């Protein structure tokens with residue numbers, strides 16, 4: 001019954017999205033898509049950032065519509081916001097993507113220095129492989145993805161960790177990071193490493209006016225790729241509650257008041273939930289999905 005309610009809420013939100021018919025895809029997004037397409041063949045590596053909670057729905061359409069990049073191994077999928085996704089389901093996604101053999105896949109939490117270091121190391125070694133035997137050891141990386149998946153947060157963190165040498169200190173640039181989608185309007189370059197020199201181009205998020213299937217739109221609205229102001233927040237909240245109810249996730253919330261709870265693990269979870277609540281008050285884009293929104297896609 002709870003699953004049926006989730007489906008009904010998803011259908012309602014899907015109908016609302018059809019009602020606004022791709023209103024998020026404005027002129028700036030169309031221009032950004034053209035600019036990204038022009039740069040795709042010119043860079044050494046493309047990092048496609050997706051939301052780890054919805055790895056299929058958050059795929060970047062312009063990459064699917066062009067000829068595959070994998071023959072020269074220039075594409076890497078980055079599942080960001082891994083801290084908000086269920087680790088076991090992320091694991092299943094990684095296995096699935098490995099089996100597909102299209103391109104390597106890395107999970108990232110851009111708020112974690114360790115996680116960004118791992119990403120930076122992976123990018124470094126990929127660029128070294130690509131540039132092997134070439135005298136020019138400067139690598140360029142294009143960071144692409146739908147809105148709000150954390151591209152700018154990743155580029156800021158990489159730039160901060162990777163800037164090398166006293167001369168470059170104080171020249172730190174900052175990409176705009178916001179919980180609202182569509183804040184990045186231009187393509188900007190950031191140096192993230194020396195030896196080899198690596199420059200990352202942060203790009204505006206692009207979300208196709210049409211979705212791959214009926215379920216994708218509601219999932220993307222819930223996780224923040226579509227401006228909440230375009231929709232009735234009541235519909236989004238209803239969908240979230242229906243999804244949570246269908247997973248029986250709410251049972252874990254019974255302990256939130258802390259009364260009578262003596263299990264130390266539960267206490268740890270409870271205090272984490274409290275601090276999350278404080279940090280991201282009223283931001284539905286930071287919803288942590290303990291059971292996947294789209295594992296049924298596999």
Ligand SMILES: Nc1nc2c(ncn2[C@@H]2O[C@H](COP(=O)(O)OP(=O)(O)OP(=O)(O)O)[C@@H](O)[C@H]2O)c(=O)[nH]1
Nearest residue numbers: 081110147148149150151152153178182183184205
């Ligand atoms: N929990 C969590 N939040 C993240 C992570 N990465 C980014 N965010 C948050 O996600 C929101 C969007 O991040 P941005 O870096 O602005 O996303 P973007 O892809 O550049 O967005 P556009 O400008 O729309 O293209 C911000 O509120 C970030 O703080 C992550 O790994 N974990």
